[in-house]
């Protein structure tokens with residue numbers, strides 16, 4: 001069994017159940033949220049979840065950014081390739097998440113909190129925008145001690161690639177650093193996402209402590225712009241920002257830093273910092289699909305990261321990995337929420 005040999009890809013972050021419904025400007029105004037954003041819930045947002053369920057015919061869908069990425073990577077990789085770690089409660093929502101991962105073939109090693117309920121994310125869809133309001137609850141109770149238990153740490157040791165969602169910076173930097181140190185000391189691959197503008201904005205120090213460990217740093221254009229702004233770079237050109245992200249200080253000199261910036265329907269930009277000090281930049285037009293085929297864009301970035309990471313795990317080139325990411329994102333936006341089509345589609349290179 002693969003479990004004995006371990007899983008090549010290990011993902012860590014916040015397991016959440018998405019409560020997703022279609023909204024309008026009034027709903028956005030009522031809860032004081034932007035059409036396209038991801039935030040942590042405050043008191044004024046707590047009524048949103050019931051509101052979505054009672055009045056907006058909201059659906060319960062497995063979410064949590066890196067958990068979506070884990071399911072996405074497993075969609076492409078051979079059986080038993082992915083393990084996902086995070087903290088859930090003891091409730092029905094946790095059962096839904098466990099089930100979704102099981103169906104996707106992702107092995108979960110959850111910490112189960114006795115007190116807090118499973119985290120949830122209210123997703124308000126308006127057109128091609130999505131606004132996410134997250135109540136972390138149990139997801140916020142993840143502890144590095146869970147990772148250090150012998151049975152869990154053995155999964156860490158057996159993994160070759162780590163994928164950590166930047167959202168976890170709000171929960172446990174020490175847990176992230178345990179994986180990051182393991183990656184550097186054994187020359188394994190460490191992939192990290194910027195997750196949302198509020199991460200570089202409000203969790204700058206935490207982010208700065210992790211970035212030196214990253215081999216692949218993934219973000220979208222708003223996250224990249226927010227990063228540049230909050231680091232006082234004074235630049236707004238996405239290619240220039242990607243170049244600068246690639247050349248930030250790096251712990252593991254044996255691997256080049258690669259920055260990847262997605263831009264919705266605009267081309268994906270990559271920047272690779274070469275050993276000679278130069279930076280190689282490339283642009284990849286996205287896989288276009290007809291507008292009317294789009295269901296919603298919730299999880300598009302996670303799907304990109306899932307396809308991309310599957311490519312890296314399989315030792316594919318940067319070109320191929322970006323293409324896999326774009327392909328999986330185009331499939332996911334045709335589904336309800338952060339999901340992937342079944343029966344499985346097969347990838348054919350553009």
Ligand code: 26A
Pocket residue numbers: 013014016017018038039040062063064065066068121132133134136165167168170298299300301302338
């Ligand atoms: C800490 N926060 C805010 C979050 C999230 C999150 N996943 C982890 N931590 N806020 C939203 N999400 C997830 O992002 C996915 C879409 O990219 C949602 O659950 C949604 O499935």
